[in-house]
Amino acid sequence: MSGSAGWLSSLVCLSSALPGRGLRMNPRCTCRLRGRTRVMTVPGLMAGIPFHLPVWNLPAHRALLRSHRQSQGSGVPAGCRGARSPAGMETWSRRSAAFDCAPQPAACCPDWMAELPDALPLSRLSIPGTHDSLSLFGGRRLRCQSWGLEAQLAAGIRFLDVRCKLRRGELGIYHLCTFQRASLRGVLRRTLRFLRAHPGEAVLMRIKEELPGLPRARFAAQLRRCLLEEGQGCVWCREEVPTLGQVRGKIVVLEALARDVLGIPYERLNISDAWNVLSLERKWARVRRHLEKAAGGDPATMYLTFCSGNGLFTWPEEVARFVNPRCWQHLRPRGQPVRWGVLIMDFPGSGLLRLIVDSNGPRGNGRGTAAPGSPTVPARGHRDTGDTGDRQHGPARWPSARTLPPAPRRCPRSSVPGGHKRVSRSCRAAGSLRVTAG
DSSP: OOHHHHHHHHHHHHHTTSGGGTOOOOSEEEEEETTEEEEEEHHHHHHTSOTTSOOOOHHHHHHHHHHHHHHHTTTOOGGGSOEEOTTSOEEOOSBOSSBBOSSSOSEEOTTSGGGSOTTOBGGGSOEEEESSTTOOOSOTTTOOOSSOHHHHHHHTOOEEEEEEEEETTEEEEEETTEEEEEEHHHHHHHHHHHHHHSTTOOEEEEEEESSOSSOOHHHHHHHHHHHHHHHTTOEEOSSSBOBHHHHTTSEEEEOBOSSOBOSBOGGGSEEEOOOBOSOHHHHHHHHHHHHHHHHTSOTTSOEEEEOOOBOSSOOHHHHHHHHHHHHHHHTSOOSSOOOOOEEEESSBOHHHHHHHHHTTOOOOSSOOOOOSOOOOSOOOOOEEOOOOOOTTTOOEEOOSSSSOOOSOOOOOOOOOOSOOOOOOEEEEOTTSOEEEEO
C-alpha cells in the first residue's frame, strides 16, 4: 500500500482501534483498495503512516488514561495530580505539596523544634517521620524514600525507622534481604552530626531487627554495644517518654527487646500500621481514623500513624501517591493547634511536612510554657493493626506562613543555644508509660 490513498485508509483503520474510541486493538485490519481486500497487521499500518503523523504508544496511552480517570474521581487536590507533558497527556509529577520522589526536598526546616517550649512532652507533639527511612535501593517494590538521611533531617523529619540485620558482627541496614549500603553505626554518627549542628532538635529513632527467624541475643548485645560506643552520651535509652527539654540534641530510641529495654518500649505505644495494603481506600480510612484518635486522645500517650504500605498489587510509591495528598487535605489548618502524633510516611512532600510542624501551634523562643491544645478524651494505648530541590542552589527555608513552599533558595545554617529550663514536675500516663517532665 503506497501513496496518499494507502496511508489514509491505514490511518482510518488505525484510528478505529484507538482506546479513545472505546474499541479494543485489533492486531489485523481489513482495508479495501481498488476493489481488492488486503489484510494488514498493525505494524504494517504504522509503517504506512508518514513520519509527520503522531505515533501512539498504545499500552502507555491506556495506562495514562487509566491514571487520569482515577485522579479525576479521587478528590486529589489539583496541585497534586501531576503535570501535563508536551504531548498534552497528564502524567504523574515527581513533586507536589504532599508527595516528593525527587532527590532533594523542595524546602527545609532544620530548627523547628528549637522554637517549642522545653516543658512539652514528646507525646504532645505532631512529628513528621519516614517509614523504612534508609530504604533507597531495591526497585519500586522496596524503595520507600528518595531523600538521603541528611536531606530528611534538614527537611524537618524527626522520626526515623531503621531496620537492621546482624551480618559478620556488624549491624547493617536492610529492607527485607536488600542491603541499603549503610550501617547502624553510620546512621548514628550522621544523625548526631546533625544534632550537634542543631542542638535544639531531637530525633526519635525506632531500631528494629529486620525479619528475624527468632529474636537473637547476639542482636541485642550488638545493639547495646553500638548505642554505647556511638551514642557519646547523647542517646535516650530510658522507658519514660521525656520532655523536649530533656532530649534536645539527643536521639530518643524506641525499642523493646525480648529481655532488655533499650529505649521507650515500642510495642506499648498506640500504633496504627496496616502495612499490607489490599485496598487504597481502606488504607486511607484507617489512617484517617487513627489521626482523629490521636487528635482527641490522651495527651500522655504517644500515637504513631503509618501512612505507608505495600501489597501484592501495589507498591510503596503508589500508596504514597494516594494517601499523602489525602493526608495533606485532612491536616489543613483548623484554626487551632492539633496534636496528630507521629506521622510516618513514604515520599513525603515539603508542604505536608510543614502542615504537620505548623499543627504544633505558634512557636516561641523555646523557653515558654505555651503548648498545643490539650486533648481531653481518654484513650487506652493499644496497637491498631490490620487490613529536589536543586542540588546547585539548595532547598528553600520554610516560611512561617501556612502557604505552599516557595521557589528553592539557599537554606542558611543555624544553631540554637543548648541551655534550656527544666520543670520539676512529673505525671503518669494513663494505662501506658510514665511521662517525666523534670
